[in-house]
Amino acid sequence: MEPISYTIYITAPQQRVWDAFIDDEDVRAVWWSCVLEGTPTAGSDYAYVGPGQDGERTVHVTGEFIEVxxxxxxxxxxRPGPSYNTEGEERSSRMNFSFEQVSDQLTRLTVVNDNWSDGHPGYEETKGTWPLLFSSLKSYLETGKPLPMG
Known part of the structure; x- marks a missing residue:
């Protein structure tokens, strides 16, 4: 499977864009009401947990921090959460986020989602989900409101 990559420019300082990936309030606003459970340190585990098909504590994604x-x-x-991987096979990818300060109020966010395992159930969906999510992130950081994704 080919890598999925995007670059987006956000009118916000680098640290503010970074915080939107880690801070509970920011993550909840942009990542479909999920929270990031886990401490962002290399080698530690994490999970995105929030409302979904398994109730309020649906585990959408799990994984490990590689570099922080x-x-x-x-x-x-x-790795897709249990309800998204009903076959029980170990499937994974790698998500790389680079935050580059272009000016005082402009950050270039580059995303490369690669190393997809064969048959990963989320590959095709991710091609459409990432642009929506990063557009919502941009809107949220620039206006205080994420996209209305109902």
């Missing part, structure tokens, strides 16, 4: 270099780079593995 605040506020420049965040790299993590990704």
């Amino acid at each position: 270099n605040e506020p420049q780079k965040l790299s993590m593995t990704e």
Whole structure:
């Protein structure tokens, strides 16, 4: 499977964009009411947990932090939560987020989602989900409101 990559420019300082990936309130606002459970340190586990098909504590994604270099780079593995991987097979990808300060109020966010395991159930959906999510992130950081994704 080919890597999925995007670059987006956000009118916000680098640290503010970084915080939107880690801070509970920001994550909840942008990542479909989920929270990031886990401490962002290399080698530690994490999970995105929130409302979904298994109730209020649906585990959407799990993984491990590979590299945490605040506020420049965040790299993590990704595995679909149990209800998204009913076959029980170990499937994963790697998500690399680079935060580059372009000016005082402009950050370039580069996302490369690669190392997809064969048959990963989220590959095709992710091609459509990432642009929506990063557009919502941009809107949230620039206006205080994420996209109305109902």
